[in-house]
Amino acid sequence: MSQKSFVWLCLLPLAVVTTAFFLLPMARLVVVGAEGPHGLAGYLAILAESRYRATLINTVLLAAATTIVTLIVATIAGMFLQRHRFPGRAVLIALLTFPLAFPGVVVGFMIILLAGRQGLIGDLSNRVFGEKFVFAYSIYGLFLGYLYFSIPRVILTIMAAVQKLDVGLEEAARSLGASPWAVQRDVVLPALAPAFVASGAIAFATAMGAFGTAFTLATNIDVLPMLIYTEFTLAANFATSAALSVGLGLITWLILALARSFSGSAVAAAG
Template sequence: MSHNSFVRLCLLPLASVTAAFFLLPMARLLLAGSEGPRGLAEYLAIILEPRYRTTLLNTLVLAAATTVATLIIATIAGLFLQRQRFPGRTILVAILTFPLAFPGVVVGFMIILLAGRQGLIGEVSSRLTGDKLVFAYSIHGLFLGYLYFSIPRVILTIMAAAQKLDPGLEEAARSLGASPWAVLRDVILPALTPALIASGAIAFATAMSAFGTAFTLATNIDVLPMLIYTEFTLAGNLATSAALSVGLGVMTWLMLALARSFAGSSVAAAG
């Protein structure tokens, strides 16, 4: 057997899996989105229809807010955990990354136990002020759930990137009189930029398309994954739900591709 034949034989399983689980489903989804009464114009509904456009904006704002908050919290925590050694550090890291084992439905249920009608926050606020604070079923509860879901992923990335930083650069900056804030701003954060971009893109994509948490908290939430679900199951509108799915996938893919582009140029510049 020639080398080229052997390579083709090895690539056959990959090609089969790619065709069966990616190309064919995507082709069918694209076709379904154009089979409605409006034809290909169905793909413009996500922008032209006020209800869909509002839901898209809500989803984008929620994903952006989740990404920014996750990056801030996870960067501070990740740098601290990577550089400090103290009793119980391993247990703390395990606790912070434990949500990786939870599906979205479990995360949503935990938010209900925390900020639902019978939740801990409601009980405490009722005793302190007489008013029960309940926000689990709103966009604020979903934000908290996505934050809980995203922080572990970003922390692990930041810790891995911080481990590879050259301590000599920080020592040189300090010897030249740089303050701790200047060292963080001019040395540490630029070196962490590729990791921040990559992990931020993952957090954004997760918040854009996560369904389980939104489904659990779906009382007063209007985000794109829930809209797709209701259009398909309650309205029976297959074409619209398929078009919205394609639109959601394209926007998320563009964000990931943009992040890869920026992270790659950052790595090249640093090297």
């Protein structure tokens, strides 16, 4: 067997899987989205119709807020965990990354147990203030759920990036009289910028398309995954749900593509 034939034989499983599980379903999705009464113009519904546009704005703002807070928390925790050794460190890292094993529905159920009508926060607030604080089913509960599964993904990327930093640059800055904050601001954070972009893009994309948590919690707020689900299952509006799915996919893909252009291969590594 020639080397060329061997290469094509090795690529055959990849071609079959890519065609069967990506190209054909995506092509079918695009075709169904254009089969509605408005044809290809149905793809503009996500921007033209007020309900869909408001849902898109809610989804983007929620994903952006999740990404920003996740980066702040994960950066502080990741830098500390990577540069300090103490008893129980391995256990703490395992606990912080444990949510990666949970599906979205489980995360949503945990938020309900924490901030639902029978949740821990409601019981404590009722005892202290005489009133239950319930926010599990609002945008705040959904935001908390998104944080729960976003932080573990980002913290691992940040820890890996911190491990690769050149400590000599920080020592040189300190020897020149830079304060600890100046070293972090002028040396460490700029060096971590590609990791921020890569992990932030992954967190944003995950929050944009998260369904399980939204399905459990999003009773008082519309987000795109839930809108697509209701259009498909309750209204049997296949064309609109397909068009919204393509729109959601394009927005998420654009964010990932922009992040990849800024940070190179780090996005792929973060995924």
